[in-house]
Amino acid sequence: MENRIKQLREEHHMTQIRLSVALEVSQETISAYESGKHYPSIASLLKLTRIFNVSCDYILGLTEYRYPLQPYSSKEQLLISKWNLLNEYQQDLLSAYLDGLLQKNPSDM
Template identity: 45%
Template sequence: MDIGKKIRRLRLENNLSQIDLAHILGVSKSTMSNYERNFSTPDPDTLVKLTTYFNVSIDYIFSGADTIAQYEALKESSSYNNGSSSINKDEGKVIQYYRRLSEEHKDYIKGQMVHLLMQENSQKKDLPGFEDPKTNPN
């Protein structure tokens, strides 16, 4: 599913109009429409607002994976129920540091991560085997 379809799906699942979501994100209705039609991609700050409002990950927006479904599958797996974790020591430290930050700094960090993901995704377009979500019909 492409970014525009995911944004539209989240909006509709939360009973919001394009105008409502545009107001929440601080963009115009036409910009919101362009996001949903994949004519443009939200900038990093808008992506942070979007993911924060809908309580979804950046991975959900950019990847083909439905992280909600993955989470539900993980809950059903024995590794989740046995208390094991897929987070390594370094990731755990990053989470601890993040939790100590002010909300302003958390927003900054999220924006930087989105920016880096966008850079990586644009670089991968030139690599064999990378499917551009705008051209992939799934």
């Protein structure tokens, strides 16, 4: 995690002092985060996600994906919930049907 905070700070051309002001902590605290001596509080972690527009998981080193996943629309959620009710054979059939739909020329419909 310590490398991520420093990396993000440098990418945003921020000094430790500027980041400390944004997080309302001391410059020494930022230095401790970056060296791995201390971890940010939950409140500071959430502020870091807003400052750098990355996910908590990215800052913590749990993922290589920087950006938070976008929530699914209600139609997408409904489709996923229906998909999860299908058995594997039904999912294969539906998948094949969708492949067929995607290969059709729109003028054929």
